[in-house]
Amino acid sequence: MKILNGDLYAKMLISGSNNLNNFKEKINALNVFPVPDGDTGSNMATTISSGVKNIFDLKTTRIDEISQKISRNMLLGARGNSGVIVSQIFRGFAEYFANKNEINSFELVEGFRSATSRAYSSVLKPVEGTILTVIREVTEKLEKTITPSSKVSEIFKIAMEQAKISCNNTRNLLPVLKEVGVNDSGGEGFYLILEGMYKYTIGEAVELSDEQVNISDFVSDTEVYEGEFGYCTEFIIELKDVKAFSKDKLVNEVSKIANSLVVVQDEDWVKIHGHVLKPGTLLNAAQKYGEFIKIKSENMTLQANESKNIANESKTNDKKLKSGIVSCNTGQGIINVMKESGAHFIVEGGQTNNPSTNDIIQAINSVNAETVFILPNNSNIILSAQQAVQTITDKKVIIIPTKTQIQGISAIYNFNEESDWEDNKDLMEDAIKSVSTGEVTIASRNTTMNNVKIKEGDFLCIANNKIIKTAKNYNDAAKIVIEHLIKSSTEIVTIYYGGEIGETDAEEVANYIESRYDVEVEVKSGQQKIYHYLIGVE
Incomplete structure (x- = not known):
């Protein structure tokens, strides 16, 4: 041909x-x-x-x-x-x-x-x-x-x-x-x-494989509410005995417990999705076959109402604002902070779950304002936001180039929906320059970066997107990050804990900082994934 x-x-x-x-x-x-x-x-x-x-x-x-x-x-x-x-x-x-x-x-x-x-x-x-x-x-x-x-x-x-x-x-x-x-x-x-x-x-068309399942999609935040109540529960287990395992037997058991059921085996991993009234019953039924690798369980009724409220609040507001905010966030605690601080539409997504250009377009169109500001809060979302802006003709859209959720929070604290767009733009851009971001997460592989030797399982100390050191536990890593970022002019340190971190762990870090520095420390539940701590230093 x-x-x-x-x-x-x-x-x-x-x-x-x-x-x-x-x-x-x-x-x-x-x-x-x-x-x-x-x-x-x-x-x-x-x-x-x-x-x-x-x-x-x-x-x-x-x-x-x-x-x-x-x-x-x-x-x-x-x-x-x-x-x-x-x-x-x-x-x-x-x-x-x-x-x-x-x-x-x-x-x-x-x-x-x-x-x-x-x-x-x-x-x-x-x-x-x-x-x-x-x-x-x-x-x-x-x-x-x-x-x-x-x-x-x-x-x-x-x-x-x-x-x-x-x-x-x-x-x-x-x-x-x-x-x-x-x-x-x-x-x-x-x-x-x-x-x-x-x-x-050449006559060898590639077909979509049934064997591969994208884990990041399987355990994700894109569950669509379709009138069911209870909990959307998804998890992955590593089988104890692959040869003895019977997928049909497991399906027979859990089908009596859950609706919208999906069970997929990938060698020694089994991925299960189901809608249940009591998540524990589904988890208990599966746990006897192996150990959990990843679990997500979320209240579908609350999710549905939350999404509808966000959209309806913006769409039903007859008053056209001078300025509105669209913010991309992940972690329910951080989302709540952004909403309470004036965000008019939250596009849920961030690391591992970037929103699409169309998601951002729909969000912009849902905000009744002369000027809409976008807070990407992730460097990997900025380009999608830029593409979305090119399609909008009936309102002014401005991207504030926030690269972290911490920057986004700092920006929205300086936003006023009744102010002129020039004032909002200047204040938010100044705000993101004045805040430093720290992050703590676990290393996924052995490598060397920035002359820092990293072993899989170490906790990474990340300051302003640069790995500065590693630690054996997350609290030590958080202390290292804060000590690196804190200056004589620092007034406040905000700690958002997520992942499997509890408030007690975060308070330990806060007490450590307060005992050594004359700064105010705030501890909040961010409920973010991947990162054990997100830290703002101002």
Whole structure:
């Protein structure tokens, strides 16, 4: 085949999407930071899956119409920086394919050139050694080798092979990758997309595997309330005896206890989801088969009412405000702080669960204000927010570049919905400059970063996004972080405890600080995941 039409393009991309989805946990594991929050693979997989969803409903073979639909879907479904960049790559293809029924080999290369240009322009400060380098070098290779007689399969074989070469070289371009000894995760994800597309052209279309379950999706915060009451309970157990285990027997037992039941076995792990009135009954039934690795149980009635209240409060407010706030947060305790401090809409999401561009668009549209400020509170959400802003035409939207939840809290403390947007912008931007952020979490692997030797299971002492030391327990780590951040001018230290931390542990840290420094210390339950402590020093 020397001609590419919309039908073939869509089928190739579905194969590429399946290939990435099948290996997304592998991509997640390439996360450079040794924190158990790797989500590049999940973000890219969600983005490309959104692009090809129901694509054949268009009932056309025109490549311009198909590519435009895929591009639009990807933009709305894009999650995280990696997802946004992928969406922009395929937007570049769509822009070149405009007004074309089908394309030849030279035009396909032009499509790669357009994709490269769009990807680079979507990032304010492009960094080499990332997915950007991979798409650029793939394009350069194609420009040098493709002839009018080149088949589509040959083009994608060359693209795939060059992508792998480029991925292997990313660690030589980006020092942090070389230090940790991994390739760029975004680049590897793009390679998997190209590999899946190539395989379709040679009759080896990649199907979605039933065996792989994305753990971050399985135990997630995206449960949809559909009229059921009780608790949405999800957990993973590691089996004591894999050979003796009978999945059918377990299903028979728990089906009597839970509704909306899903039970999936992945070698020695079993993942279970169910809606129950008493979570303990479901947990007890499963625990005899193994030990828990991860548990989540949330009150569906409260979740539903909470989500409805947030939306209704904003939508039913007839008075148009001068300024409104959309904030991206995770952890019910922190969400409560943001709401009490004036947030008009909370987009739930953060580490490992980045909201999509469409989530942010809907949030902006739900706030009845002349100007809407967005607090991303995570560096991996800023690019999605920027894409969302471009779609809004009926109100002014301003992104305050908060990179941590602590910065977001500091910003909203300086917000007034009746003030002019210029005043709010200046005050919030000044606020995030005046607060330092500390974090404590457990290391997910052995590595070395910033000349700090890290062992899996150590507690990481993170100050302003930089690992400064490790400790053997979380309280020692918190003390190290605070001592690093505190200055003679410091007036207040705020400690948000989450994960499995209790108030007693946090109070111990607070007492330690108060006994050594003349500062005010506040302790609050953040209920955030991954991070045992989030600390603000002002």
